[in-house]
Amino acid sequence: MDEHEVLEMLKEKGVSFKKIPWARYGYVVEDEPIDLGKTVEHMLGLIYIQAPISMVPVEVLNPKPGEKVLDLCAAPGSKSTQIAQLLDGLGVLVANDVSFDRVKALASNLQRFGVLNVIITLMDGRKFPRFARECFDKVLVDAPCSSLGIVSKNWGIARSWSLELAKRLSKLQRQLILAGFDCLKPGGELVYATCTLTVEENEMVIQYLLERRENAVLKEIDLPSLRYRCGIVEWDGMKLDEELEKTIRIMPYDNWAEGFYVARVSKEGGS
Amino acid sequence: MKLLSPRERRFLENRLRSLYGVEACFNALILIKCGRRRIRAATKETMELASRLRGVQQLGLYVMKISDGDISLSVEGSQLLDGEIKDNVIELDEEQVEKWMKAIPIKTEKTYRGRYVVGKFNHLYLGSARVSRNGLLYPQIPKWRRIP
Secondary structure: OOHHHHHHHHHHOOOEEEEOOOOOOOEEEEEOOOOHHHOHHHHOOOOOOOOHHHHHHHHHHOOOOOOEEEEOOOOOOHHHHHHHHHHOOOOEEEEEEOOHHHHHHHHHHHHHOOOOOEEEEEOOHHHOHHHHOOOEEEEEEEOOOOOHHHOOOOOHHHHHOOHHHHHHHHHHHHHHHHHHHHOEEEEEEEEEEEOOOOOOOOHHHHHHHHHHOOOEEEEOOOOOOOOOEEOOOEEOOEEOOHHHHHOEEEOHHHHOOOOEEEEEEEEOOOO | OEEOOHHHHHHHHHHHHHHHOOOOOOOOOEEEEEOOOEEEEEOHHHHHHHOOOOOEEEEOEEEEEEEOOEEEEOHHHHHHOOOOOOOOEEEOOHHHHHHHHOOOOEEOOOOOOOOEEEEEEOOEEEEEEEEOOOOEEEEOOOHHHOOO
8 A cells, every 4th residue: 555545544534734845754744633543544554653853863864775774772663664664675674672671662563564674683782783793784873862852742851851861871872873883884874863952962972983983974964844953063162073063953943843963974985 | 483394384375275365475585483373474685684683582574373274364464465365355344444453343144264364444454353153253453453
């Protein structure tokens, strides 16, 4: 069943939507007379419900049919299903997570979506290069973060936030991005994303990668009609790498949606 | 997880032919046994990469369950065989689809060969339902994907 047939089915139920210009299969629901999460279309995996800005990292990653793609922190699977759709059944998707409970949700979502070319692994993402070094064409590191970008949905996040938490997570994020980068084939691309806004968890993580891996090169990101700003290159009296301007910060008030940080890094040395 | 032997695969193909009239099934795919009766399907490339990785929990897609020679197809399993399933199919109307996805038993007047039938709504296959002796169909929709 193709995209238009599914849209027709939803239209018949009175659902109206608008195409997201920068997401190939993304639509924003404008009028929802029924709970979409309780429809047959949802249960059959014809549609997947997620926040629009969450689709940005995979659009930037741009997986192509035939590629081997690693989603290092995959659960609950919103981005994995999006990757699978773009792979179109060709190539392989490895969806990994460290939590057993979260992997169960990931497996359910990938089953519902009918993904044949997927491997679900349960392990600490930091250990992946031990057996999958230079194995993947694309790697997504959607790292665990302090989630400041979704405070508008959950005020509790702001109450429990602290600089110590951000610094502790930053340590984990640095190890994850190095692991993800080491799993890339030369010429491959990695996308790092968080739904938080602190420099410690974003630009400083990328700076750490650039300092430790000489063949890591930042790439420009271009998403038409999406409002975003450049990455920060000066913070707390400290000058960061000028190249960090190529990374993007999406502030919650830019699009009246969640906040996100996204960086696109390529591994030099491929043909 | 273990690959299906050629003999087991032949048995499965024969059963699918006699129960659902399926002539060609899962040709380009690898079939894997997981647990005692469950079968998953994956691409060759996926299997090759999985052999290199650690911590593999699942591979490919759950497509069917075998019980006493009968085959119950999952929603995705029946959709993979799209166009191939000819026998033991029940065409559902909109109201029955709702019931099916809520795993509510559906009354049927027809008699079917075997213990399972496949549900179909327009072009969509909805997996198998168990046929009971009292003429009720029990859709095999797992709890996690039922419409509440």
